[in-house]
Amino acid sequence: EVQLLESGGGLVQPGRSLRLSCTTSGFTFGDYAMSWFRQAPGKGLEWIGFTRSTAYGETTEYAASVEGRFSISRDDSKSIAYLQMNSLKTEDTAIYYCTRDLAGNYASSRYWGPGTLVTVSS
Amino acid sequence: EIVLTQSPGTLSLSPGERATLSCRASQTISSNYLAWYQQKVGQAPRLLIFGASSRATGIPDRFSGSGSGTDFTLTISRLEPEDLAMYYCQQYGRSPRTFGQGTKVEIK
Numbered sequence: 001e002v003q004l005l006e007s008g009g010g011l012v013q014p015g016r017s018l019r020l021s022c023t024t025s026g027f028t029f030g031d032y033a034m035s036w037f038r039q040a041p042g043k044g045l046e047w048i049g050f051t052r053s054t055a056y057g058e059t060t061e062y063a064a065s066v067e068g069r070f071s072i073s074r075d076d077s078k079s080i081a082y083l084q085m086n087s088l089k090t091e092d093t094a095i096y097y098c099t100r101d102l103a104g105n106y107a108s109s110r111y112w113g114p115g116t117l118v119t120v121s122s
Numbered sequence: 123e124i125v126l127t128q129s130p131g132t133l134s135l136s137p138g139e140r141a142t143l144s145c146r147a148s149q150t151i152s153s154n155y156l157a158w159y160q161q162k163v164g165q166a167p168r169l170l171i172f173g174a175s176s177r178a179t180g181i182p183d184r185f186s187g188s189g190s191g192t193d194f195t196l197t198i199s200r201l202e203p204e205d206l207a208m209y210y211c212q213q214y215g216r217s218p219r220t221f222g223q224g225t226k227v228e229i230k
Contacts, residue, residue, distance in 0.1 A: 035219075045159070045167065045210055047219040061217045097166055108157035108172040108214050115166055 002026040002111045006098050009116030012088055022081040022098030022113060029079035030054040033101040035109055036072060036083045038094035038118075046094075048072075051081065053104030088120045124149050124213050128222035136230045141198040143225045145211035150191050155215030158187055158196045161224075162207045170209075171196060203229050 008020040022034065035050035049062035051072045060072050071084045081098055095117050099109035125148040135141055145156070154174035159167040169178045171187035174194055184199045198205055206229050211222040 044224050045161075045212070045221045047212075047221070050219075063218045102172060106155060106214055106216075108155075108169055108212070109159075109167075110169050110172075110178060112166040112168070 002100060004098055004100060004111055004113035006096060006113045006116035009096060009118045011119045011121065013122050014088060014090055014120055016088055017084070017086045018088060018118060020083040020085070020096055020098075020116060020118070022083075024079045024081070024100065027100065029074075030076040031104060033104050033107060034072070034074060034081040035099045035101055036081075037097045037099065037109070038092075039097070039115075040091075040094045043094075048083070048096075050101070056105050085118070088118075090120050092118065093120045094118060123218055124151065124216060124220050126211055126213060126220055126222035128209075128211055128225050130225060131223075132226045132228060134228040134230055135201050137201050137203055139201050141201055141205070141227055143196040143198075143209055143211075143227075145189075145194040145196070145222050147192040147194070147213060151194075151213045152215040154190055155213055156187075156189070156194050157212045157214060158185075159210045159212060160205075160207045161210065167210065198227070201227075201229065205229070 003025045036048040051060045069087045073082045095115040097115045100111040101107040102110045127146045129144045156174045158171040161167040175187045186197045208224045210224045
């Protein structure tokens with residue numbers, strides 16, 4: 001059974017950093033792209049970025065809204081994906097979801113974690 | 123950036139009725155890389171349809187997707203009470219991946 005679980009969310013002050021983890025099981029982690037999304041309170045879904053599978057060099061792409069502040073990485077030996085968030089702003093307050101995509105490159109998000117809440121406030 | 127526009131904003135129907143949700147793209151979506159997600163209150167989204175018309179594993183066959191190019195449709199053939207949710211379309215063929223603003227399906 002495929003499982004994903006985000007962790008590392010919480011309350012953080014503007015300008016500070018936070019790292020989210022997405023711990024997975026039930027599949028060969030390196031074979032799939034991993035993506036991150038977020039959803040601000042009462043709002044729609046926003047794509048943050050993704051890391052391609054090992055076969056595609058584990059390269060990354062990001063939304064313009066987070067480019068240069070957020071970075072995605074992966075540890076295939078531990079089956080964990082990470083979202084490093086720096087210079088956080090109040091508008092980054094959201095539930096953050098990680099997903100396992102259907103394939104190693106451009107693909108839809110087949111499995112979702114339950115999400116972790118990040119609140120950026122002084 | 124590909125902008126996706128969903129309509130209607132809200133759909134209120136009775137159980138057993140047919141629901142038709144629309145998603146229109148500002149540019150042609152390559153290889154029909156269009157997905158539909160269902161999100162119930164307090165839950166993570168769930169993939170329903172990928173590749174415009176392929177049902178994800180475990181999705182009931184009352185959900186179907188169609189369309190190509192810039193116009194796509196999600197059809198729920200016979201509404202069930204548990205279909206109460208927000209439905210989002212998403213294009214994933216080009217970065218940034220973008221979502222429509224969602225259609226809320228209400229059950230009368």
